[in-house]
Amino acid sequence: MHKGGLFALAVLLTASCAAAQPPAPPAEAPPVATPPVVAIPAPTPPPPTLAPAPTSLSLRCEGAFVQGGIALCRTLPGAQITVDGEARGAADAQGWAVIGFDRFAEGNTNVSARSGGEVVAQALPISARTFGEQRVNGLPQQTVTPTDPAVLERIARERDIKNRGFASRAAVEGWLDGFVIPADGRVSSSWGNRRILNGVPNTPHYGVDIAAPDGTPIRAPAGGVVSLANPDMHYEGGLVFIDHGQGLISMYLHMSRLDVREGDVVTQGQVIGAVGHEGRATGPHLCWRLKWRDRNLDPSVALTALNEARGRFIATP
Numbered sequence: 001m002h003k004g005g006l007f008a009l010a011v012l013l014t015a016s017c018a019a020a021q022p023p024a025p026p027a028e029a030p031p032v033a034t035p036p037v038v039a040i041p042a043p044t045p046p047p048p049t050l051a052p053a054p055t056s057l058s059l060r061c062e063g064a065f066v067q068g069g070i071a072l073c074r075t076l077p078g079a080q081i082t083v084d085g086e087a088r089g090a091a092d093a094q095g096w097a098v099i100g101f102d103r104f105a106e107g108n109t110n111v112s113a114r115s116g117g118e119v120v121a122q123a124l125p126i127s128a129r130t131f132g133e134q135r136v137n138g139l140p141q142q143t144v145t146p147t148d149p150a151v152l153e154r155i156a157r158e159r160d161i162k163n164r165g166f167a168s169r170a171a172v173e174g175w176l177d178g179f180v181i182p183a184d185g186r187v188s189s190s191w192g193n194r195r196i197l198n199g200v201p202n203t204p205h206y207g208v209d210i211a212a213p214d215g216t217p218i219r220a221p222a223g224g225v226v227s228l229a230n231p232d233m234h235y236e237g238g239l240v241f242i243d244h245g246q247g248l249i250s251m252y253l254h255m256s257r258l259d260v261r262e263g264d265v266v267t268q269g270q271v272i273g274a275v276g277h278e279g280r281a282t283g284p285h286l287c288w289r290l291k292w293r294d295r296n297l298d299p300s301v302a303l304t305a306l307n308e309a310r311g312r313f314i315a316t317p
Ligand SMILES: [Zn+2]
Pocket: 189, 205, 206, 207, 208, 209, 286, 287, 288
């Protein structure tokens, strides 16, 4: 290849390279503004919808079928509920009914719903659990085996106060919130333990004890109505009850401060007061309790069971 041929090839290469690249902007060209990056938000999925109430008599229960457990049941709105042969009120206006299982439940819990002479029934097999034993010493003796007539009189008076709190039946559906833990801390005693207090066998421990410093905020685990708020009870110290509806009532013992009053409507996560050590306690902790009508339930089971049960009633599109 002679010299002229090489030059032609170089021009050709230059030309083809130039064609593949955008022309360089003129030196004096004004800077081009970079368009702002706009993030397109992902479409928000609609909140899951709970299936509508049944329009004919049926019964479906979802939950933790264990000793101290809890279930949400769905039936015809207003249906009369019977549990183990006892009348237990009626399903609410959306057909919801709450059922709790005793610590000593054995075999099946029989649930039925009745409306207009028709009855549907279900036998729920309840699983047994094993419970621990707890010895607590150093409690004030008058909170274990009270003998002082003034103390006995006070205990009787306070039993009436608590019974009024337990008798509350607010028309709310707090259990549909699911439960969140009411205080940050370490669980220092589980629910259902057999207890020996100052060497004397006592009733099982019907609370979940959460050890936390005095003043730690206590939050409502779910919405409801305050059915008891007393700052100074013999056994419980500062005591609050929240009625979540359908006979489900949660309790907060040994409180050092109360931020709510009887009749207050509370929402999930709302601070209701603070941890303390008053009453039958050896140190600061929250004793968190839960009752369904006259049955004691395990709040730590309800913590997961209510959310899961609710999830199973979500309408499938
Ligand atoms: Zn306790």
